[in-house]
Amino acid sequence: MTLATPAESRTALIQLFVAELLIGSVGVFVHESGQNPITAVLFRCVFGSLFLLVWGGARGLFRGLAAERALIRSAIVSGVLLVLNWVALFAGMARSSIGVATMVYHFFPFVILGLAALFYGERTRAADIGWTAVAFVGVLCSADPLKLLASADAGYLLGVGLTFVAAVLCGASLLLSRRISRERPLAVVTIQCLVGVVMLAPFADYAAVWKTGPHWFWLAGLGLIHSGVCYVLFYSSYPRLKVGTIAVLAFIYPVIALALDYALYGRTLAPVQWAGVALIVVGTLGVNLKWQWRRQVVARV
Secondary structure, three states: OOOOOHHHHHHHHHHHHHHHHHHOOHHHHHHHHOOOHHHHHHHHHHHHHHHHHHHHHHOOOOOOHHHOHHHHHHHHHHHHHHHHHHHHHHHHHHHOOHHHHHHHHOOHHHHHHHHHHHHHOOOOOHHHHHHHHHHHHHHHHHOOHHHHHHOOOHHHHHHHHHHHHHHHHHHHHHHHHHHHOOOOHHHHHHHHHHHHHHHHHHHOOHHHHOOOOOHHHHHHHHHHHHHHHHHHHHHHHHHHOOHHHHHHHOOHHHHHHHHHHHHHHOOOOOHHHHHHHHHHHHHHHHHHOOOOOOOOOOOOO
16 A cells, blocks of 8 residues: 555545435436436446546546557456446346345455455455454345335345355456456556446346436436546545555445435435444454454463
8 A cells, every 4th residue: 555644634524425416316317317227337437438538538547558458458347347247236226216225235344355365366365254254144034024024025135146146246347346456456447448338238127228318417427436536536535545444434325325316315224234333334344354263362370
C-alpha cells in the first residue's frame, strides 16, 4: 500500500465514503429504469465505458495498453464473469427485493477466499474458515429461511438463487481482477465494461428502451455513477487506506440499500434477517481484520 500523508488519508476516506453511499443506490436505479436485467446491464456498460474512456484518456491511463496482451486477455475473461454477475444480481433483485438480494450478494468476499485457496493455493487461516461459516449462516438467515420453507413462491426462490450465483461470479471476477489490476485498475474496468457492451448488445430489448422517458436518467446513472464515478473513487482511495478501514466502510453499501428499500418501497427485514445481517458483518470483519478464535485460559491457583 502506498504511504499516504494524513491529508491524503482523509481525502481517501471521504472518497470511499461517497463511493459506498453512491453504490448503495444501484438497486433503486435498476428498479426505476423499468428495464429487464440484460438491457439494464448493457446500458450500464455503455455509459460506464464512455465515462471511463473519457476519464482515462484525459489522464493517459491507456498509454501502452495495447502491448499488454496478457492483461487484456485476463480483463476480458474477468469482464465476462463481471457482466454475468450484474445480470444475475439485477434479476435476483427483481424477483426478491433490493434488501434481500444485497445481503445475500455480500457473501462474495468469502467466495474470493475459497477460490483463492482452491485454484491459487493461497493459505487460508483456520480462523477465516470459522468466520466464513459464520457469514454463510448469516446469508441463510438474510434470505429469510422461514419464508423459504413456508410461503415463498418460485419467483422469490429463484431470486435468492440468482443472487447467490451472482455472488459466486462476482468473487471469481474480482479474484481474476485482483491479480491483474494492481497497476492499471481503471484500464481493466474499462475493458470489462466494453466486454459487456459486446456480450449483451444482441440480446437487449430495444423496443422498450428507445422511446423517450425518465428511464434514460436511471440507465445513464447506472453507467456514469455506478460504473464510472464509483470505480474512480474506489480505486483512487484503496491504495491510501488500511484494509480494516476499507472493510468497515464496505458496510455502508448494504445499509444504504436496506434504507432505500424501506424508504422507497416499504420493504423491511424480518428479525431473522437482521440477525443474518449481523452475522455477515461479524464474519466479514473477522476475515478482514484477522480476528482470532481464542479460548481464555484461566489459571487455577
